[in-house]
Amino acid sequence: MTLFSLARKNIQRNLSNYFLYIASMVFSIVIYFTFVTLKYNDDLSALKQSSQQIKGLMSASSVVLLFFIVIFMAYSNSFFMKKRKKEVALYSLLGVRKQKIGLMLFFENLVIGLVSLVFGILLGFFMSQGLLMILVRLMGYEVVGSLTFSMEALINTTGIFTLLFLFTSLQGYRVIYQFKLIDLFHADKQGEQIPRASLVAALLGTVFIAFGYYTAASDMFTSKIWRFFTVLGTPLMVIGVTIAGTYLLFHSVSVFVLTALKKATSWSWKGLNLIGVSQLLYRIRANAKSLSIIAILSATTITAGGGVFGMYYNAEASVRQMLPNTFMWKGETVEFSQKDVLFNEALAVKNLRVDNEFSFFEYTLLKESDYNRLAKLQGKDKELHIADGSTVLLDAAFDERFSHDFTGEDFKLQNGDSFHVEKMYTESVLNFIAAGTVLVVNDQEFKATDGDEIMMQVVGLDNDLKQQDVSKDIYQQLSTEQQESFSSVPQSYEDSLATVGALLFVGSFLGLVFLAATGSIIYFKILTEAEEDQAKYAILNKIGVNSKQILKTVAGQVAVIFSAPLIVGIAHSVFALLAFSQLFNMNITKPVILWMIAYSAIYFIYYIFTVRSFYKIVRQGN
Amino acid sequence: MTPLLKVQNVGKTYGKGANTFTALSNISFEVAKGEFVGVMGPSGAGKSTLLNVLATIDTPTTGEIIIEDTNLARMKDAELADFRRDNLGFIFQDYNLLDSLTVRENIVLPLAIAKMPTKAINARVDRIAELFGISELLNKYPYQISGGQKQRTASSRALVTEPKLIFADEPTGALDSKSATDLLESLSDLNQSQAATIMMVTHDAFAASFCQRILFIQDGQLSKEIQRGTLTRKQFFQEILQVLSSIGGGVNDVI
Numbered sequence: 001m002t003l004f005s006l007a008r009k010n011i012q013r014n015l016s017n018y019f020l021y022i023a024s025m026v027f028s029i030v031i032y033f034t035f036v037t038l039k040y041n042d043d044l045s046a047l048k049q050s051s052q053q054i055k056g057l058m059s060a061s062s063v064v065l066l067f068f069i070v071i072f073m074a075y076s077n078s079f080f081m082k083k084r085k086k087e088v089a090l091y092s093l094l095g096v097r098k099q100k101i102g103l104m105l106f107f108e109n110l111v112i113g114l115v116s117l118v119f120g121i122l123l124g125f126f127m128s129q130g131l132l133m134i135l136v137r138l139m140g141y142e143v144v145g146s147l148t149f150s151m152e153a154l155i156n157t158t159g160i161f162t163l164l165f166l167f168t169s170l171q172g173y174r175v176i177y178q179f180k181l182i183d184l185f186h187a188d189k190q191g192e193q194i195p196r197a198s199l200v201a202a203l204l205g206t207v208f209i210a211f212g213y214y215t216a217a218s219d220m221f222t223s224k225i226w227r228f229f230t231v232l233g234t235p236l237m238v239i240g241v242t243i244a245g246t247y248l249l250f251h252s253v254s255v256f257v258l259t260a261l262k263k264a265t266s267w268s269w270k271g272l273n274l275i276g277v278s279q280l281l282y283r284i285r286a287n288a289k290s291l292s293i294i295a296i297l298s299a300t301t302i303t304a305g306g307g308v309f310g311m312y313y314n315a316e317a318s319v320r321q322m323l324p325n326t327f328m329w330k331g332e333t334v335e336f337s338q339k340d341v342l343f344n345e346a347l348a349v350k351n352l353r354v355d356n357e358f359s360f361f362e363y364t365l366l367k368e369s370d371y372n373r374l375a376k377l378q379g380k381d382k383e384l385h386i387a388d389g390s391t392v393l394l395d396a397a398f399d400e401r402f403s404h405d406f407t408g409e410d411f412k413l414q415n416g417d418s419f420h421v422e423k424m425y426t427e428s429v430l431n432f433i434a435a436g437t438v439l440v441v442n443d444q445e446f447k448a449t450d451g452d453e454i455m456m457q458v459v460g461l462d463n464d465l466k467q468q469d470v471s472k473d474i475y476q477q478l479s480t481e482q483q484e485s486f487s488s489v490p491q492s493y494e495d496s497l498a499t500v501g502a503l504l505f506v507g508s509f510l511g512l513v514f515l516a517a518t519g520s521i522i523y524f525k526i527l528t529e530a531e532e533d534q535a536k537y538a539i540l541n542k543i544g545v546n547s548k549q550i551l552k553t554v555a556g557q558v559a560v561i562f563s564a565p566l567i568v569g570i571a572h573s574v575f576a577l578l579a580f581s582q583l584f585n586m587n588i589t590k591p592v593i594l595w596m597i598a599y600s601a602i603y604f605i606y607y608i609f610t611v612r613s614f615y616k617i618v619r620q621g622n
Numbered sequence: 623m624t625p626l627l628k629v630q631n632v633g634k635t636y637g638k639g640a641n642t643f644t645a646l647s648n649i650s651f652e653v654a655k656g657e658f659v660g661v662m663g664p665s666g667a668g669k670s671t672l673l674n675v676l677a678t679i680d681t682p683t684t685g686e687i688i689i690e691d692t693n694l695a696r697m698k699d700a701e702l703a704d705f706r707r708d709n710l711g712f713i714f715q716d717y718n719l720l721d722s723l724t725v726r727e728n729i730v731l732p733l734a735i736a737k738m739p740t741k742a743i744n745a746r747v748d749r750i751a752e753l754f755g756i757s758e759l760l761n762k763y764p765y766q767i768s769g770g771q772k773q774r775t776a777s778s779r780a781l782v783t784e785p786k787l788i789f790a791d792e793p794t795g796a797l798d799s800k801s802a803t804d805l806l807e808s809l810s811d812l813n814q815s816q817a818a819t820i821m822m823v824t825h826d827a828f829a830a831s832f833c834q835r836i837l838f839i840q841d842g843q844l845s846k847e848i849q850r851g852t853l854t855r856k857q858f859f860q861e862i863l864q865v866l867s868s869i870g871g872g873v874n875d876v877i
Contacts (some may be wrong), residue, residue, distance in 0.1 A: 067759055269734045269743055275720070282722035539718040542679055543732050543779070544707025546700045 024076040028069045029120025037128035038155040077168040079524045113165035139501035195285045197256040205248025212242040216575040251288040272553040298569025301511040306595045308507035310588025315496045326380040327459040328431040330485040334477040342460040343377040350451030364435045368442045375428040386442045391419035393429040394438040433487035519606035530617040537618040562607045625652035631692040632685030645671040646842045656817035658789040660833035669823045677789045678702045711780035715792035717772045719764040726760040750778045770801025806832045831859035
């Protein structure tokens with residue numbers, strides 16, 4: 001029997017053992033190949049100049065992705081090798097030379113690598129086509145998708161994964177040469193110490209996290225902490241403190257809580273609670289690092305995804321906030337399709353220059369009657385009646401933290417005139433582009449005020465987000481100067497979708513990958529432990545614990561290991577997103593909650609799978 | 623007096639078709655309440671299989687096992703687990719303690735599983751620990767104590783539920799002679815003072831000499847049965863040795 005056929009038979013016989021490993025290899029290849037295919041896709045780059053931006057984004061993301069894949073593959077490979085240590089030891093015991101064993105494992109890895117590469121690229125091809133359609137949709141374009149196989153992506157993927165396979169094979173060699181036969185005869189573990197809680201570390205962890213949360217939640221423009229660490233330094237400081245706090249949390253606070261639970265005998269001495277809590281306590285120290293990594297990764301994914309999803313969700317609202325009219329431009333009206341037209345008005349406004357202590361600003365002066373007319377057309381039920389010498393200020397870009405609130409003050413003009421500001425609205429009737437901040441005065445005051453009189457064309461269309469063609473039609477008819485003052489809802493919406501949509505896609509793609517990887521890491525980890533614990537559950541069965549009770553305690557333990565990092569991750573991201581929404585002045589509660597639910601749901605599927613496998617392994621021990 | 627354990631024609635066959643191997647065949651005997659019964663025989667005779675079958679960890683291919691009024695052969699897996707919990711106690715050669723639990727918690731475990739209130743648990747644990755002389759060790763972990771102490775912990779765990787029947791599988795197999803004697807004396811005391819029914823599998827004639835009655839198994843069948851009666855432990859020991867040499871097994875194991 002040749003070595004190669006031995007290796008092949010090995011794979012055939014242990015298929016279930018290999019399945020998990022091959023699956024994670026295929027998974028890595030699929031996501032990588034999909035991602036590079038999208039990067040090299042011609043359809044995408046032909047779409048728009050903004051996709052140049054996307055290409056940059058994709059390139060940067062593929063580096064992150066690759067980094068992640070390397071970690072993930074190294075992890076699954078070491079898990080796989082650990083499982084096979086006994087097999088290697090057996091060969092060695094039977095007198096096979098290490099060199100030969102190494103060669104055999106190398107062959108094996110080669111076969112696995114080839115198989116996963118072929119499967120991965122095939123699957124990746126189909127997946128990339130599907131995802132391309134989703135991406136194009138998200139960016140607000142019509143679907144063009146044609147099936148193209150990218151040679152560049154193929155070469156890129158094959159090259160990188162060949163390198164990775166070589167690396168993992170070397171890892172395998174290392175295991176063989178380092179391993180000593182005596183290891184086989186040693187028991188798995190000679191009684192691990194049960195950890196004791198350190199009060200100082202537990203307190204420190206709690207304080208760190210509380211401080212990080214407090215800083216993230218406090219107003220970044222008034223808070224002393226933010227001023228002290230500066231706007232750039234504070235987020236870094238918060239992240240650092242939170243990561244340290246998370247580690248201490250899993251390392252010490254968890255031990256504290258579990259020990260307290262165990263000591264509460266009225267609870268712990270009920271059924272299998274004692275087993276569950278002791279098992280968790282027994283493992284928690286060794287798991288502290290992985291649990292913290294998972295919590296941080298989850299927090300990153302949820303924050304990034306939530307933020308991007310929030311922006312996507314708010315894209316329409318922020319366009320509408322700035323542009324209440326479908327189209328607006330300065331100058332004469334032009335010919336365009338009258339379908340769907342709700343209103344098409346010409347207004348006379350005046351351009352004002354106002355000097356301030358620091359610089360000058362341009363304002364638009366609007367007649368009260370025009371305001372009332374437009375407000376009615378736009379479906380706003382506000383009607384203004386402004387006294388002589390007074391004004392109402394409309395500022396769509398008003399932000400209570402940066403902008404000056406003029407309410408109740410006198411608004412001085414260039415020529416020395418001044419208006420008393422009665423009210424300030426953040427809802428304008430003129431598009432912010434070209435009009436800027438608007439002063440509404442009554443018709444007599446308008447006439448009396450000096451300023452360059454300008455014609456403004458405002459157009460409202462039904463179904464405005466879809467009126468790309470009309471927008472282009474109008475744009476082409478305008479002079480170069482007019483084009484600068486032209487603002488269009490469909491155009492702005494499309495632009496922001498193209499950017500935010502691509503961000504959303506890349507964000508959710510990476511998020512999904514992170515999620516899958518964190519889920520798999522927990523899965524591998526728990527299953528390794530399950531194998532070590534087989535004997536324990538066999539004892540329990542012998543002393544009269546039925547399968548249902550065992551399933552219950554297994555489900556409970558796995559639930560704690562799964563939910564602890566998820567809950568911590570969600571808590572972290574809530575505070576990070578709080579700072580985010582403050583910075584961008586957006587209400588992202590709804591999209592963020594949706595995102596968190598989606599994330600938790602996928603995580604839950606992993607949980608179910610893990611419990612099932614854990615239980616199966618434990619039952620095999622009986 | 624009705625017997626506590628009634629074994630009728632129990633047989634156990636492994637494998638299927640032509641590859642069958644008969645581990646036990648046609649075994650019948652009875653154990654009365656309060657008896658200390660030993661099972662001896664050469665290795666491969668089926669001692670452990672018999673114990674596993676009686677202890678409901680394994681199921682017999684044929685025959686009936688009746689403990690008090692319950693026929694174990696007709697029970698399902700989950701019912702068997704509950705039955706074990708409520709009626710049986712186990713002592714194993716390799717202790718089978720859970721190393722993530724303290725000595726106290728290991729002993730508490732079967733009571734906790736049986737959902738006994740905490741106060742009652744404490745009282746029972748303290749009493750049994752005193753009986754086995756491990757009161758000082760209650761807050762230690764298994765890796766901190768010796769083999770003999772571990773086995774006494776395991777025995778406490780088996781007995782704390784006051785089971786109807788205690789099964790011991792080579793309980794002294796991994797112990798030095800001093801620890802073995804201590805343990806056997808504790809078991810023997812318990813048997814006499816509390817009328818605990820014990821069934822012990824061993825290949826060690828010395829350990830067996832603590833029993834009142836010994837069943838010898840050979841090639842899966844019951845070959846001989848001896849009673850201690852009024853003999854001293856030493857005399858009984860000599861008798862066991864004679865039987866062992868006559869049936870040709872276990873001679874090598876004699877101390």
